[in-house]
Amino acid sequence: MWNIACSERTLSLLDTNLKSGRVPHAYLITGPQKVGKSTLALNIAQAVNCTSIDRPCGSCTSCVKIAHGKHSDISHVYVAKDKTEISIEQIRDVQRAASLKPFEGKFRVFIIGNANQLSTEAANRLLKTLEEPPDQVLFILTTSKPDDILQTIFSRCALIEMEKPKASSIAALLEKSHSQEHGRAEYLARISRGAVGWAVDCCSNERLLARREETLRDLLRLEKEPWDERFAFAAELAAGYGKSKEELYDTLSLWQSVWRDLILIRSGESEKIFNLDIETELKESAASYTDESCVGAIKALEETWLRLEQNANPRLALEVLMLSLPWTHTS
Numbered sequence: 001m002w003n004i005a006c007s008e009r010t011l012s013l014l015d016t017n018l019k020s021g022r023v024p025h026a027y028l029i030t031g032p033q034k035v036g037k038s039t040l041a042l043n044i045a046q047a048v049n050c051t052s053i054d055r056p057c058g059s060c061t062s063c064v065k066i067a068h069g070k071h072s073d074i075s076h077v078y079v080a081k082d083k084t085e086i087s088i089e090q091i092r093d094v095q096r097a098a099s100l101k102p103f104e105g106k107f108r109v110f111i112i113g114n115a116n117q118l119s120t121e122a123a124n125r126l127l128k129t130l131e132e133p134p135d136q137v138l139f140i141l142t143t144s145k146p147d148d149i150l151q152t153i154f155s156r157c158a159l160i161e162m163e164k165p166k167a168s169s170i171a172a173l174l175e176k177s178h179s180q181e182h183g184r185a186e187y188l189a190r191i192s193r194g195a196v197g198w199a200v201d202c203c204s205n206e207r208l209l210a211r212r213e214e215t216l217r218d219l220l221r222l223e224k225e226p227w228d229e230r231f232a233f234a235a236e237l238a239a240g241y242g243k244s245k246e247e248l249y250d251t252l253s254l255w256q257s258v259w260r261d262l263i264l265i266r267s268g269e270s271e272k273i274f275n276l277d278i279e280t281e282l283k284e285s286a287a288s289y290t291d292e293s294c295v296g297a298i299k300a301l302e303e304t305w306l307r308l309e310q311n312a313n314p315r316l317a318l319e320v321l322m323l324s325l326p327w328t329h330t331s
């Protein structure tokens with residue numbers, strides 16, 4: 001049973017591959033951040049190694065070992081913490097391991113996360129293996145930036161395009177596989193904005209919810225603060241960016257969702273908002289903005305994201321953001 005909120009089309013493609021015994025040598029899973037790409041990759045690794053009939057069963061020794069990261073035939077390849085690319089040395093190690101027969105399962109599986117971060121040399125090296133794939137080896141590449149994948153690699157992989165699942169599918173998954181009671185499953189699904197991976201993580205990690213709330217409160221607080229406080233906060237965010245880029249991108253994305261919610265409230269569609277926990281505050285302030293200023297805020301956040309990705313000075317980029325957001329208190 002697939003443990004993932006994913007389109008029927010994707011799951012039936014995978015089932016067909018498994019039942020026919022024609023598993024491709026490589027899958028490329030694409031889709032937005034936190035949509036469940038890594039979970040699906042792990043599920044596929046389970047499915048090809050599962051010893052039951054209904055694959056992946058999730059309960060045979062092989063499935064359990066893979067879920068706990070204890071299966072010796074499953075390898076994960078990511079950018080090393082202090083690096084910006086997946087190196088050619090890492091791919092050399094993959095090639096060496098791929099030349100060996102599976103140790104305990106049916107397939108050796110190499111999950112290459114954020115495959116857009118392969119260095120050019122590493123990508124070319126991987127391509128050689130994909131061109132002459134060893135038997136009983138499966139590569140699963142994941143990325144949220146398919147345009148950055150070498151076209152020659154792209155064409156060697158079976159493509160799985162994941163989309164943001166509906167809140168109802170996420171809620172059903174949280175209830176069924178993560179023991180969440182109905183109301184909480186629905187709440188988490190809604191505030192996750194389609195990021196099923198985040199919603200699943202929230203089931204076991206309370207800190208994620210606390211961090212989310214803090215990020216929302218920061219924005220509401222800054223609205224009432226003077227400029228020097230906003231610039232001080234920009235400096236704080238910039239310092240944080242040095243430690244965790246992901247956290248800052250999460251903040252920008254969450255703040256974007258606030259302005260999206262304000263537009264919905266302004267157009268009388270408050271039942272569709274994401275950020276239910278600050279609904280009262282949003283309703284109070286919606287009249288203070290115009291639709292144009294909300295759209296402007298969304299664009300400003302998007303541009304900050306792009307500037308950071310293009311290696312702009314983080315502090316400068318965030319100060320420009322503070323100047324661009326449509327604060328109503330400007331004293």
Ligand SMILES: [Zn+2]
Nearest residue numbers: 050057060063
């Ligand atoms: Zn199994």
